Amino acid sequence: MSTAPQSHISVAESRPALWTRPFVTCSAANFLLFFSFYQLLPVLPLYIFEKFQTDNSTAGIIISLYTIGALCCRPFAGFLVDSLNRKPLYFWTFFAFTLCFVGYWALGLLPLLAVVRFMHGVFFGISTTASNTVAIDALPSSRRGEGIGYFGISVNLAFATGPMTGMFLYEGLGSNVVFAISVALCVIGLILVKTLPVKPRPKVKRPPLSLDRFFLTRAFPQFLNFIFVGFAYGPVTNYIALYAKEQGIGGSGWFYALIAAGLIINRVLTGRLIDKGWLTRLVGMGMTLNVAAYLLLSFCGTLGPMIPGGTTLLFFASALMIGTSLGLIFPGYQTMCVNLARHDQRGTANSTYLSAWDIGIGAGILTGGSMAQHFGMHQQVFLACSAALFVADIMYLSYTSKYYTREMSKEKG
Template sequence: MYTPKFILICVSSLLFSASYNMLIPELPSYLSSMGGAKYIGLIIALFTLTAGISRPFSGKLTDTIGRKPVMLFGAMVCLICGCFYPILTTVYGFLLLRLFHGFSTGFTPTATSTFVSDVVPRERLGEAMGIQGIAFSTGLALGPALGSFIKLYFSYSVLFYSSSMVALLSLVLMMNLKETLPKKEQFRFALLKITRKDIIAWEALPPAIITFLAYIGFGVILTLIPDWSEAVGFVNKGIFFIVFTVSSLLVRFIAGKFSDSYGRIKVIVVGLLLLLTSLFLIGYLNTKSGLMTGAAMYGLAMGVVSPALNAWTIDLSLPEQKGKAMATMYIALEAGIGLGALCSGWYYQETISRIPLIMYSCSGLAFVGIGYILTVKRNIITNI
């Protein structure tokens, strides 16, 4: 399984994740400094809006022109956006750039997951998704911590240009990958015509629904944790993301193997139980140690759920439409993140006392996810 292709895609995934996540902790204060505090919820919501809209296109293109061009396009968007943040210094310019920046995650992760499924043995797919998730999550942890460090000692402009440089490194690694789609087509604008049948892979709907419910909480985390961290006494707003990701890394490898051995659904249920508990604790334990406890458990939860959902999506997909299936799952992911960010930002309004109730609500949605997956379990026919 550990071929040069697989290792290269994992390292590239780490850098890609770090490039845009390193901005997350500092964007709320950056937007507020421009007079846009009331638009904080749009920082994530606009990003995920275009990411979600672009998923049907990225899925179709991944299955037609190839995995590599789709990955490269997303990384190029990250590189360009990092250069433009210091230039577009108005609130509306910033929001427009966030809207465009979302195309990065709308394209690259869809093709990356499909690429991984092409280059690893089928019987080790869960394990492979777990390891690729480790790489992506490492970027998720290192990015915010590095971003906060750069802003603390330098400036916003240095932070934005650093984001572009990391995206460039990811791009260079992607360029050294060999295409894995056997019969690829040349790009033509007709491929951008999307019909209803191109949007959703109905066979992948069950994992997509669970993904939606699970990632609403992630949208809330991205939007509110910087302020919640500051409220409980942390200077570096990226500490939560470090603890969350380290915890996630520790469990992903094992969880991926377990989903290969014991089935995706059993592993997902365990992950959802951890998720509802962690979100409740994040809201209830409003101290430094309490927040870190919640962060650690949240990392365990997402480390268990994420690779199993990715592998389950591939299990249910049609062989020639794996990109479409992954795009369906990612549409649900982006919808969940965007809805969580938008609603929490709208309700929050810089009132710290409202954060616990928001976290409790997300915990309840994880419980709904458990009920759903147990209800439909007997109707799902797979070979796992």
């Protein structure tokens, strides 16, 4: 008896699985890590003022040590992730990250708190590099862009809900409860990491010391472009509430919620398009939309009076546009960095991508603060951000996207 060939296999059946146990477990653990961090973010300055009676400048320096610690370790994080077994490295740096929450509460000297804050950033930098790499290892290459988009939602959800939760807990129950819940959530995350089924990686012989073990030189154009994106976002993290106050806008906390909403919606909708060959075009659209979003933000007070409720409407519309543009940019640049790397360089690729963000954020915060002090208001800060993004957009469209296409065609050829 002859049988006809099964030529009607559905697309869904032929696609490799995305939501595997390792990927889901790693995404959940990553959410818990970021949620524990984000819920502490608005509480820590208040805790420092309350416990140590310090001034704004000293508190700002201590809080910024977290970013400095993360930035300092990023290149070495990629080296460690690519050189050591990833699961133990992920677990033990996550464990040390958890202990830092206890350190904030237990230590009674400000210099010791500063050390803990710096080390918290170091362990954050290594553990997040490891988590990104373990998650990408679990993804089929044909669905990598889609998977990276979904994995990023774990961070976006934490960003949308963490700070709000932290403030509610602090105002209702005090800082000790915030620290305790952060530790409890991290312990659950540690249990998830412990159960991660991670396949052992084959050993690859490489030169003992080479630049590409610390920085993915092949992705330098992407690295440079992404710094500009982080530079523009830095002032949003620190100064948007002050800018809203200058414009007479209340409820500025919703600004971050709308950014998160735009990020999540776009990550869900565009992941598959990235894997279908739209990668460079989607990032280009995101870069251009990002310029428009910051222009709208900087001129919302000027254009707003022309329409009823316009200033508030344009202010929050710019937030949704920023989130939508970043929903295209984030997974796009990370996918490009990973695709440009060898299989044994995925940790380095992720640390290069994350380092660009850290550098941009830090530079944006420092520059934005100086500009605001010089001009006496924050409108010029966001106008400067839009100018920087315009330069980055031109650079991407004229060189970076073409460079990526050329490099990837070499591999196929």
